Amino acid sequence: MTGKDNDKSFIEVRELSKHFGEFVAVDAVNLRIERGELFSILGGSGCGKTTLLRMLAGFETPTSGRIFLDGVDITDQPPYERPVNMMFQSYAVFPHMTVEQNVSYGLQKERMPRNEIASRVGEMLALVKLEDYASRKPDQLSGGQRQRVALARALVKKPKVLLLDEPLAALDRKLREHTQFELMNIQDELGITFVVVTHDQEEAMILSNRIAVMEQGRFEQIGTPKEVYEFPCNRFVADFIGTINTFEGVVQTSGEGEITVASDECGHSLRAYCDTPPRNGSDICLAVRPEKIYISQTEPDNDEDSCLRGVIEDFGYFGNLSLYRIRLETGKVVQVSAQNRRRSTERFLEWDDQVFISWRPRSAVVLEN
Amino acid sequence: MSAVTSRRGDIWQRFAVAIPYLWLLIFFLAPFAIILKISVADPIMAQPPFTPAFSDAGGLQISADNYVFLLTDKLYAITYLKSVLMALSATALCLLLGFPIAYGIARAESGTRNILLLLIVLPFWISFLLRVYAWMGLLNNYGVINNLLMWLGITEQPIPMMYTDFAIYIGLVYSYLPFMILPLYATLERMNLDLVEAAQDLGATSSRAFWDITWPLARPGVIAGSLLVFIPATGEYVIPYLLGGPESLLIGRVLFDEFFVNRDWPLAAAVAIVLVVLVVIPIVLLQRYQAKAAEQTA
Numbered sequence: 029m030t031g032k033d034n035d036k037s038f039i040e041v042r043e044l045s046k047h048f049g050e051f052v053a054v055d056a057v058n059l060r061i062e063r064g065e066l067f068s069i070l071g072g073s074g075c076g077k078t079t080l081l082r083m084l085a086g087f088e089t090p091t092s093g094r095i096f097l098d099g100v101d102i103t104d105q106p107p108y109e110r111p112v113n114m115m116f117q118s119y120a121v122f123p124h125m126t127v128e129q130n131v132s133y134g135l136q137k138e139r140m141p142r143n144e145i146a147s148r149v150g151e152m153l154a155l156v157k158l159e160d161y162a163s164r165k166p167d168q169l170s171g172g173q174r175q176r177v178a179l180a181r182a183l184v185k186k187p188k189v190l191l192l193d194e195p196l197a198a199l200d201r202k203l204r205e206h207t208q209f210e211l212m213n214i215q216d217e218l219g220i221t222f223v224v225v226t227h228d229q230e231e232a233m234i235l236s237n238r239i240a241v242m243e244q245g246r247f248e249q250i251g252t253p254k255e256v257y258e259f260p261c262n263r264f265v266a267d268f269i270g271t272i273n274t275f276e277g278v279v280q281t282s283g284e285g286e287i288t289v290a291s292d293e294c295g296h297s298l299r300a301y302c303d304t305p306p307r308n309g310s311d312i313c314l315a316v317r318p319e320k321i322y323i324s325q326t327e328p329d330n331d332e333d334s335c336l337r338g339v340i341e342d343f344g345y346f347g348n349l350s351l352y353r354i355r356l357e358t359g360k361v362v363q364v365s366a367q368n369r370r371r372s373t374e375r376f377l378e379w380d381d382q383v384f385i386s387w388r389p390r391s392a393v394v395l396e397n
Numbered sequence: 398m399s400a401v402t403s404r405r406g407d408i409w410q411r412f413a414v415a416i417p418y419l420w421l422l423i424f425f426l427a428p429f430a431i432i433l434k435i436s437v438a439d440p441i442m443a444q445p446p447f448t449p450a451f452s453d454a455g456g457l458q459i460s461a462d463n464y465v466f467l468l469t470d471k472l473y474a475i476t477y478l479k480s481v482l483m484a485l486s487a488t489a490l491c492l493l494l495g496f497p498i499a500y501g502i503a504r505a506e507s508g509t510r511n512i513l514l515l516l517i518v519l520p521f522w523i524s525f526l527l528r529v530y531a532w533m534g535l536l537n538n539y540g541v542i543n544n545l546l547m548w549l550g551i552t553e554q555p556i557p558m559m560y561t562d563f564a565i566y567i568g569l570v571y572s573y574l575p576f577m578i579l580p581l582y583a584t585l586e587r588m589n590l591d592l593v594e595a596a597q598d599l600g601a602t603s604s605r606a607f608w609d610i611t612w613p614l615a616r617p618g619v620i621a622g623s624l625l626v627f628i629p630a631t632g633e634y635v636i637p638y639l640l641g642g643p644e645s646l647l648i649g650r651v652l653f654d655e656f657f658v659n660r661d662w663p664l665a666a667a668v669a670i671v672l673v674v675l676v677v678i679p680i681v682l683l684q685r686y687q688a689k690a691a692e693q694t695a
């Protein structure tokens with residue numbers, strides 16, 4: 029069998045598709061997830077994240093493709109036979125059962141002896157810090173507590189894989205940040221493989237070992253948070269994750285991993301590095317993150333860097349950093365962020381100040397069209 | 398300022414809360430009191446055909462004779478029992494039929510769902526009486542059903558269906574099914590489907606998930622629908638009168654006959670009072686049980 033030669037990956041998804049009539053929700057995706065990984069599927073609304081997760085859980089029959097878990101083909105297994113548990117986007121905590129009954133439900137279906145259930149449930153409730161709420165009904169809990177009930181209920185069976193559909197979306201910001209770390213700690217402690225679906229790129233970056241960026245039923249890029257942030261493979265990924273400035277241009281000279289790009293948009297030639305330089309004359313796009321750009325009032329005396337002149341159109345103060353929107357002579361607006369290292373009463377830069385912005389050629393990402 | 402507005406809001410709020418109570422007082426409690434008063438009078442040949450509560454001399458003249466009569470005459474007890482049992486069976490049948498229908502409608506796509514709901518309420522556009530008459534035409538010895546059965550060769554002789562309990566059940570279930578389906582539909586439609594999937598995800602088969610999740614969560618609808626069927630079915634008059642045989646004496650029929658045939662208003666009133674008590678007791682018990690269940694979990 030072909031499954032044998034790559035038995036290293038714990039979850040393997042092969043050419044998995046789901047069609048709803050004419051509509052293609054998931055389009056022949058391939059995916060490998062390692063044991064113990066915290067893997068995120070990141071994408072905008074309606075891109076097919078939930079559908080993919082539901083196929084992994086067994087609620088949606090794939091139109092084509094196969095799913096392997098730990099070397100076993102589980103594509104045709106019903107949900108109740110899969111060693112996989114899911115935490116629903118709506119939490120789906122049973123409203124007519126107490127917290128304890130909710131958490132023990134899965135074990136009861138396994139016909140586990142009573143005393144064993146009690147101890148396992150106790151352990152789980154301690155893990156999610158809900159010991160004092162065991163006999164409460166869900167409508168007597170806060171949103172965050174309900175989320176933890178759902179988590180405990182999904183973890184109590186010690187599944188091989190836990191699927192989490194937007195686990196933190198319904199929580200407020202503070203609680204979400206706190207819960208992110210709790211989730212990571214729990215995952216670390218139990219060593220269960222987590223597959224998290226989210227539309228929040230920050231959350232995906234913080235939580236995951238690896239991220240799959242999804243768009244219209246396909247994966248655009250799969251990689252570590254650093255890879256997808258620093259080395260986006262196309263415009264969509266670059267745009268979707270964080271903010272980025274893009275400069276359209278034409279390759280002028282190309283060689284030895286270095287290219288020069290004539291960009292009408294900024295009225296300058298820009299330099300950049302890339303492993304496989306595109307051919308001369310091809311249209312490309314250079315992308316630079318705002319925090320990679322330096323801002324100064326005097327022209328930097330460094331020939332290496334790409335340097336542009338502009339005026340400050342707008343800026344925002346965010347405490348730890350300031351964001352500037354700088355209008356170039358060509359009219360293009362570039363976003364720059366700068367750390368506020370000094371604490372001074374007078375502002376350093378003001379509206380309509382003439383400034384120079386510059387960045388290292390290595391900071392620019394070359395995106396081919 | 399805010400104290401004033403809040404007090405005014407208070408009055409409105411109280412008024413809003415009072416409306417259902419006022420309604421019940423005017424349209425239920427007051428008539429009930431009148432009937433109760435008639436039930437403790439004696440029948441006389443007069444207009445109205447019962448003795449006043451106070452004699453000309455000013456003395457109170459009431460008697461429990463009618464109730465004593467009702468309780469001692471076996472025929473009434475049997476009639477009550479039969480009516481309640483029949484209503485219970487009809488309720489169970491409605492539940493059995495109505496649940497899958499309501500479930501199907503609740504899970505249908507929204508376009509189809511509206512059409513199905515419309516179909517459920519469509520019969521209400523035709524008079525209830527006409528619809529029961531229509532069943533007479535269907536169930537007759539030479540009605541549509543028997544003709545079809547004989548034409549198909551399933552039976553030589555027409556199967557007698559009219560004027561039997563069977564016909565009454567058909568009539569009851571047919572007429573009251575929408576009252577079961579609509580509240581059931583309302584609860585099932587509101588239910589989060591993720592709950593059932595979560596149960597399956599945790600190891601329950603589809604049927605297990607139904608009994609663990611769907612059924613308990615549908616209980617408010619089951620109770621509401623059952624009451625909406627059981628209560629009117631117990632006192633039903635038209636269906637047994639038109640479809641039932643002469644021997645299927647039900648309490649609604651007795652009530653009618655006492656009022657309009659025998660013109661014994663006090664006895665008829667007593668029959669009505671006992672009927673109300675019979676129907677109200679299970680509801681009160683049920684409510685107390687529910688309150689207790691809610692208390693226990695709290």
Ligand SMILES: Nc1ncnc2c1ncn2[C@@H]1O[C@H](COP(=O)(O)OP(=O)(O)OP(=O)(O)O)[C@@H](O)[C@H]1O
Nearest residue numbers: 048051053071072073074075076077078079080227
């Ligand atoms: N049962 C279904 N029938 C028809 N189309 C469906 C069905 N389920 C999902 N879709 C469609 O498939 C697409 C992907 O849906 P999915 O729920 O996977 O999105 P998602 O990425 O989870 O979005 P969100 O972030 O909003 O939850 C959507 O366009 C949706 O309309």
Ligand SMILES: [Mg+2]
Nearest residue numbers: 077078117193
């Ligand atoms: Mg979703």
